[in-house]
Amino acid sequence: xxxxxxxxxxxxxxxxxxxxxxxxxxxxxxxxxxxxxxxxxxxxxxxxxxxxxxxxxxxxxxxxxxxxxxxxxxxxxxxxxxxxxxxxxxxxxxxxxxxxxxxxxxxxxxxxxxxxxxxxxxxxxxxxxxxxxxxxxxxxxxxxxxxxxxxxxxxxxxxxxxxxxxxxxxxxxxxxxxxxxxxxxxxxxxxxxxxxxxxxxxxxxxxxxxxxxxxxxxxxxxxxxxxxxxxxxxxxxxxxxxxxxxxxxxxxxxxxxxxxxxxxxxxxxxxxxxxxxxxxxxxxxxxxxxxxxxxxxxxxxxxxxxxxxxxxxxxxxxxxxxxxxxxxxxxxxxxxxxxxxxxxxxxxxxxxxxxxxxxxxxxxxxxxxxxxxxxxxxxxxxxxxxxxxxxxxxxxxxxxxxxxxxxxxxxxxxxxxxxxxxxxxxxxxxxxxxxxxxxxxxxxxxxxxxxxxxxxxxxxxxxxxxxxxxxxxxxxxxxxxxxxxxxxxxxxxxxxxxxxxxxxxxxxxxxxxxxxxxxxxxxxxxxxxxxxxxxxxxxxxxxxxxxxxxxxxxxxxxxxxxxxxxxxxxxxxxxxxxxxxxxxxxxxxxxxxxxxxxxxxxxxxxxxxxxxxxxxxxxxxxxxxxxxxxxxxxxxxxxxxxxxxxxxxx
Numbered sequence: 001x002x003x004x005x006x007x008x009x010x011x012x013x014x015x016x017x018x019x020x021x022x023x024x025x026x027x028x029x030x031x032x033x034x035x036x037x038x039x040x041x042x043x044x045x046x047x048x049x050x051x052x053x054x055x056x057x058x059x060x061x062x063x064x065x066x067x068x069x070x071x072x073x074x075x076x077x078x079x080x081x082x083x084x085x086x087x088x089x090x091x092x093x094x095x096x097x098x099x100x101x102x103x104x105x106x107x108x109x110x111x112x113x114x115x116x117x118x119x120x121x122x123x124x125x126x127x128x129x130x131x132x133x134x135x136x137x138x139x140x141x142x143x144x145x146x147x148x149x150x151x152x153x154x155x156x157x158x159x160x161x162x163x164x165x166x167x168x169x170x171x172x173x174x175x176x177x178x179x180x181x182x183x184x185x186x187x188x189x190x191x192x193x194x195x196x197x198x199x200x201x202x203x204x205x206x207x208x209x210x211x212x213x214x215x216x217x218x219x220x221x222x223x224x225x226x227x228x229x230x231x232x233x234x235x236x237x238x239x240x241x242x243x244x245x246x247x248x249x250x251x252x253x254x255x256x257x258x259x260x261x262x263x264x265x266x267x268x269x270x271x272x273x274x275x276x277x278x279x280x281x282x283x284x285x286x287x288x289x290x291x292x293x294x295x296x297x298x299x300x301x302x303x304x305x306x307x308x309x310x311x312x313x314x315x316x317x318x319x320x321x322x323x324x325x326x327x328x329x330x331x332x333x334x335x336x337x338x339x340x341x342x343x344x345x346x347x348x349x350x351x352x353x354x355x356x357x358x359x360x361x362x363x364x365x366x367x368x369x370x371x372x373x374x375x376x377x378x379x380x381x382x383x384x385x386x387x388x389x390x391x392x393x394x395x396x397x398x399x400x401x402x403x404x405x406x407x408x409x410x411x412x413x414x415x416x417x418x419x420x421x422x423x424x425x426x427x428x429x430x431x432x433x434x435x436x437x438x439x440x441x442x443x444x445x446x447x448x449x450x451x452x453x454x455x456x457x458x459x460x461x462x463x464x465x466x467x468x469x470x471x472x473x474x475x476x477x478x479x480x481x482x483x484x485x486x487x488x489x490x491x492x493x494x495x496x497x498x499x500x501x502x503x504x505x506x507x508x509x510x511x512x513x514x515x516x517x518x519x520x521x522x523x524x525x526x527x528x529x530x531x532x533x534x535x536x537x538x539x540x541x542x543x544x545x546x547x548x549x550x551x552x553x554x555x556x557x558x559x560x561x562x563x564x565x566x567x568x569x570x571x572x573x574x575x576x577x578x579x580x581x582x583x584x585x586x587x588x589x590x591x592x593x594x595x596x597x598x599x600x601x602x603x604x605x606x607x608x609x610x611x612x613x614x615x616x617x618x619x620x621x622x623x624x625x626x627x628x629x630x631x632x633x634x635x636x637x638x639x640x641x642x643x644x645x646x647x648x649x650x
Contacts, residue, residue: 072381079161080204086157093150094209098216100143102224105354107136113347150209158205166197169383177392178458179418187270192386195265196379203376207369214362221358228352229344235334236356239327243363246319250312251370257309259378264302266382271295277542316370324360331356393460396477405484405565406469407434407596409455414464416454424450425619428464432612437597439607441640442616448600450619452568455598456485468566486564490571492555494543499528500535502543502554506562518561521591524553560591567592570600604641613637 081087114129173181173189181189225233275282275291282291335349344352366373409432416425425447432438440448453459454466457478466473473481486506494502503515510518515535519525527550531537543551559567569588585606601607608627615623615630615637622636630637 068381069377072377072384075384076200076204076376076380079165080157080208082164083157083160086153086160089153090150090157090209091212093146093153094212095216097143097146097150098213098220100139100146101217102220102355102358103139104136105351105358106224107132107139108354109345109347109351111136111347112350113345154205154209157208158201161204162197162201165200165383166193168387169193169197172387172389172391175391176386176389178453180389185266185270187268187273188266189386190273191262191266191269192379192382195269196262196382199262199372199379200376200383203369203372207373207376210365210369214365217358218362221355221361224355225352225359228348228355229338232331232334232338232344232352232356236327236331236352236359238330239323240360240363243320243323243360246323247316247363247366247370250316250319251374253312254309254316254370255374257305257312258374261302261305261309262375262378262382264298264305267298268295268302271298313370320360320363324357327356327360328353392478394478396473396475396480398471398475398477400469400471400476400480402480402484402565405480407484407565408432408467408469409566409596409598410467410470411451411454412465412467414454414466415462416450416459417462418459423619425454428619428621430614430621432596432598434596435594436611437592437599437609439599439601439610439613440616441601441604441607441613441637442622446616447619448616449570452487452570452598452600455566455568456482456487484565485568486559486562486566487568487570488552488556488559492543492548492551494539494546494551494554496539496541498535499531499537499539499554502539503535503557503561506558506560510561514561515557519554519557521560522553522557524550524557527553556588565595567595567597568600569597571602604644615640 111129111132114125114132115123170193173193222233225236271294275295282288331353332349335344335352338344339346339349409430411428411430414425414428415423416428417423428447428451430438430451440451442448450459454461455473457473460474468476468481468484495505500512500515503519504510506518507514512535516525519528519535528534528537539545543554546554599607599610607613611626612624613627613630614621615635617636623630623633625633631641
């Protein structure tokens with residue numbers, strides 16, 4: 001959406017509507033399930049959007065490995081780097097902690113060497129032993145305090161990073177093109193916001209200090225081994241290549257399954273989201289068993305993938321432990337040999353064994369956390385895929401204001417397709433004078449809703465131009481354009497907020513009197529007044545605690561309050577009873593007065609008084625004229641009219 005799109009109370013970050021109304025999907029009416037696309041269409045669409053192809057329930061497995069793990073890590077580092085003071089604190093505490101850990105084996109060796117065996121007699125240098133033990137106590141205490149600070153810094157930087165990332169992701173979703181949300185499963189988008197970001201949080205918290213410590217420990221332990229005996233240092237390195245080889249081979253299997261696991265989790269979320277939002281439809285058609293069976297299939301795939309991922313991930317630790325134990329035996333044997341030769345002391349052997357452990361410890365740390373690191377990288381890549389999707393373009397530079405718009409609309413030679421090669425509108429032309437009432441009629445799929453989508457710039461035309469008051473709408477800022485338009489859809493969307501705030505979404509600075517007046521004009525005031533808390537009544541999700549007709553009346557009241565220059569009615573009275581429809585029609589006459597109005601209708605009785613009726617078929621204008629003129633032609637409109645009112649087949 002336009003970057004400056006206004007948002008209503010309690011709705012921060014939601015997809016900005018046009019005067020409170022949500023966007024419409026490309027295929028058919030708002031709220032309808034999107035049309036299934038062919039495999040070729042899906043492949044082209046995914047390539048265009050640089051995202052996953054579809055599988056079960058229209059969603060398939062994406063790539064089996066991160067597209068660019070190195071670049072993803074770089075982007076994560078930039079996010080982490082925003083908390084530079086915390087990063088500095090972690091660096092300092094990690095360096096101090098590593099240095100203290102490196103002194104422990106040396107002190108232990110000195111403590112052992114303070115005790116010597118002379119024949120059958122044991123000699124103890126108490127001064128040296130006590131001094132060493134006191135130093136060890138100080139080191140352990142200091143290490144505990146530093147680890148506490150390190151844990152605090154790690155937790156804070158983790159939460160700060162994911163807070164920033166989640167906020168950026170929410171802001172990005174709010175301003176994505178309508179086409180993106182129309183072609184991507186909503187549950188998968190939600191999974192990226194929740195599960196993927198949580199995995200990143202856990203990995204940052206546990207891994208960032210481990211990786212820094214691992215690098216420092218590797219350098220420090222190797223330096224200490226060389227300090228004690230360069231030959232023992234070389235012997236300690238014997239098993240390192242084997243550890244690296246095992247880790248690299250196991251990681252190949254792990255990477256595939258951990259990426260698949262995240263994708264399947266997104267598919268499960270999508271399935272649940274569809275089940276919850278479409279619950280009444282599932283129940284009405286008796287598809288509970290089918291829905292459960294489909295979820296069970298995805299869940300079973302997730303279970304199998306999780307087992308494989310955890311098995312391969314779990315092998316990393318034991319495999320490295322075996323190698324480490326082998327290394328311990330080799331170093332111990334070599335230490336005994338050199339001790340017998342008198343080259344090193346027993347305390348030195350103990351210290352060398354500890355440093356050889358510390359030398360392999362960094363590789364073990366990385367190996368043991370490799371699974372979570374892979375999961376985080378896979379999740380981060382999915383998050384950055386959305387973050388890097390271009391925002392909805394808004395190139396409008398014309399300084400025209402909403403109150404200056406008269407409402408003249410002109411479509412000139414419009415060609416448009418949602419998917420390349422599948423044209424929806426063909427050389428569409430239409431001119432509407434300010435204040436005129438234009439009706440669009442035709443069969444489902446004829447392109448009526450697409451005309452509205454293009455006028456509001458939910459989508460941009462392939463060729464041709466659309467003008468308002470002689471100005472190309474591409475030159476009008478989208479905020480100005482959409483603020484001048486109010487839409488009443490057949491399928492309403494209400495937010496989890498009070499009735500008053502839902503109506504107020506059409507005009508955020510409206511007074512209580514203006515809200516009540518708009519509701520009265522839309523024939524909604526009467527039923528609102530009967531509610532226990534009238535305009536302060538809290539609506540459940542989607543307004544499900546109201547009837548469909550009542551929800552429609554609130555949507556109409558919202559449009560009345562918006563006081564638009566251009567009004568679009570998409571089957572606006574289809575969900576109310578006949579008596580209420582008569583009252584709404586009267587209200588609409590007043591609302592449409594001196595406003596340019598576009599009416600999409602299937603009930604021809606609602607558009608008899610339209611100034612011009614446009615009859616559409618397959619994206620082209622078949623006929624145009626007023627009601628009497630079209631009946632006199634006895635063409636397509638005449639056939640539609642006869643079908644509805646005379647029962648005559650044509």
